[in-house]
Amino acid sequence: xxxxxxxVLVTGAxxxxxxxxxxxxxxxxxxxxxxxxxxxxxxxxxxxxxLNGVKMxxxxxxxxxxxxxxxxxxxxxxxxxxxxxxxxGGFPRKEGMERKDVMSKNVSIYKSQxxxxxxxxxxxxxxxVVANPANTNALILKEFAPSIPEKxxxxxxxxxxxxxxxxxxERLNVQVSDVKNVIIWGNHSSxxxxxxxxxxxxxxxxxxxxRELVADDAWLTGEFITTVQQRGAAIIKARKFSSxxxxxxxxxxxxxxxxxxxxxxxxxSMGVYSDGSYNVPSxxxxxxxxxxxxxxxxxxxxxxxxxxxxxxxxxxxxxLSEEKALAYSCLS
Numbered sequence: 026x027x028x029x030x031x032x033v034l035v036t037g038a039x040x041x042x043x044x045x046x047x048x049x050x051x052x053x054x055x056x057x058x059x060x061x062x063x064x065x066x067x068x069x070x071x072x073x074x075x076l077n078g079v080k081m082x083x084x085x086x087x088x089x090x091x092x093x094x095x096x097x098x099x100x101x102x103x104x105x106x107x108x109x110x111x112x113x114g115g116f117p118r119k120e121g122m123e124r125k126d127v128m129s130k131n132v133s134i135y136k137s138q139x140x141x142x143x144x145x146x147x148x149x150x151x152x153x154v155v156a157n158p159a160n161t162n163a164l165i166l167k168e169f170a171p172s173i174p175e176k177x178x179x180x181x182x183x184x185x186x187x188x189x190x191x192x193x194x195e196r197l198n199v200q201v202s203d204v205k206n207v208i209i210w211g212n213h214s215s216x217x218x219x220x221x222x223x224x225x226x227x228x229x230x231x232x233x234x235x236r237e238l239v240a241d242d243a244w245l246t247g248e249f250i251t252t253v254q255q256r257g258a259a260i261i262k263a264r265k266f267s268s269x270x271x272x273x274x275x276x277x278x279x280x281x282x283x284x285x286x287x288x289x290x291x292x293x294s295m296g297v298y299s300d301g302s303y304n305v306p307s308x309x310x311x312x313x314x315x316x317x318x319x320x321x322x323x324x325x326x327x328x329x330x331x332x333x334x335x336x337x338x339x340x341x342x343x344x345l346s347e348e349k350a351l352a353y354s355c356l357s
Contacts, residue, residue, distance in 0.1 A: 030061040030092040032147065034107040036138065037114025038066035038096070039075040041266060042155065045273035046113065049081065051088040055277040056109075056284060063093040067103035068114065104141040107227075108150055109284075111276055112138065112166070115156025128158070128348070135162050136356075138167040141171035146173070150281065151320075154180040155276055159213045160296050160310040161348040167298065167310070176321065180296030182217070182312035184268065185209040186276040188256045189219040192249055193226070193235055204235070208314045209253075209276040210334075211293035211305075211341025212348070217312065218337035219253040221245055223328055246333065287317045292325045301347070303330060303338060309345045 033050055037043050043066070049055060050062055064083065068076045080096040097103050104110070116130035135154075142150060151175060154163040159180040167178045186209045194201040204226050209217040225234040239245055253257075261270045282293050292314040302324045303305040312326040330338065 026125055028060055028232075031231040032063045032111060033055055033064055034065040034067065034110040034146075035114050036067045036103070036110070039068040039072040039079055040113065041269035042113045042272045042276075043068075043298045044079060045085060045269045045308075046111065046276060047233075048086060048088070049133065049273055049277050050089040051083060051086070053090050054274075055280050061090050061092045061104070062135065064091065064095070064220060065105075065107055065182065066094065066096040068098060070098045073098050080112070098137060100141040101145055104138070104146050107142075107145075108147045108254055110142060110150060111280070112152065112162070113156055113276075114138075114156045115162060117157075125351060125355070126231075128152045128161070128351050131156070131158070131162055131163050132352055132355040133164040136169050139166040139230045142166075143172055143303040149174075150177065152178045153180070153276060153279055153283050154296075155272060157213065158348055161352050163224060163296060163310045164349060172202070175298040178215060178298065179279070179322070180310055181272070181276055181279055182209045182213050182294045182296045182311075183214060183279040184257055184272050185217055185219065185253060185256075185303065186294035187271070187275050187278065188220055189221070189249075193221065193239070196244070196249075197226060197235075197238055199226055200227075205291050207314045208233075208292075208296075208328075210338050211312055212345050213296060213312065214343040215254045215258075216273065216344040217254055218334065218341055219250055220334055220337075221249070223314075223333065233285045235317070262303060283317050283322060284320055285317075287315075287320070292316050295322055297324070300324070302326065303328075305338065305342050306346060309342065309349060311342065312344060 059324045078095050080094050118127045165181040189207040190204050193204045206219040207224045225232040295315045296310050296312045299307050299311045300306045300311045306309050315322040
């Protein structure tokens with residue numbers, strides 16, 4: 026029997042990430058090849074014409090799984106009945122702007138979108154925040170959508186996780202699918218900590234530790250970390266635009282694993298509401314290693330944290346605490 030369509034909201038849908046993301050969802054990359062979808066596309070009024078163009082292209086592509094498209098600049102219409110919300114829209118930092126200016130713009134955007142989701146989304150709607158500052162935008166959304174369970178509000182650090190997998194696979198000249206269990210701790214910013222201490226590679230003679238195979242601690246604690254942290258900036262420099270294709274792909278990965286589950290023995294990185302695990306202050310949206318089953322994520326417990334890692338975990342938590350204070354000051 027055919028499945029009921031899932032309603033997926035994409036905000037900022039006429040932008041670069043949205044344009045890369047919506048065909049992936051319509052093709053089944055996010056929810057599986059047998060799951061019909063209805064896309065809800067939201068953007069701001071000045072982008073209405075471009076948004077309509079995206080809708081026309083979705084119709085023209087004749088995706089078999091796509092059972093409808095709602096393209097609108099009305100936040101209530103966009104949020105009504107949605108089961109999954111991918112929040113790509115946000116206010117980007119422009120030259121000469123202070124962090125506080127960007128934060129206050131995003132606080133007002135996320136406040137209004139949270140209120141619409143709170144009132145009009147389907148029960149148990151899952152939310153993924155992509156727009157930066159992603160962790161803090163997700164926290165604001167949680168604040169103004171109190172009836173959405175905190176476990177249903179997440180932010181995207183899967184892009185950083187995938188970047189870390191890519192760097193290891195290139196360094197060792199192995200397939201990226203053979204590398205697993207890297208971790209991104211903390212903020213989706215340059216303070217994040219890409220950690221390979223528990224990561225392994227599948228080799229003909231069994232699984233081996235990444236650290237052992239790389240055999241270069243200076244690279245792993247230096248260039249590897251900064252490359253992953255600064256990868257977004259490097260792409261902007263090369264493309265003159267921010268990451269779109271890779272961000273869209275990793276948003277699909279994030280939701281797919283959350284809904285359909287992570288493979289046995291594998292964890293992924295997700296920005297989730299901290300419960301105090303690994304001595305990370307509770308009340309922050311922080312990236313942890315998680316496993317997913319039956320539509321629920323769970324933080325991987327009991328991993329050893331060395332002194333170098335502890336300092337990195339604390340530094341990115343401090344930055345998130347500062348961002349939180351800044352965001353809350355914009356609310357008053």
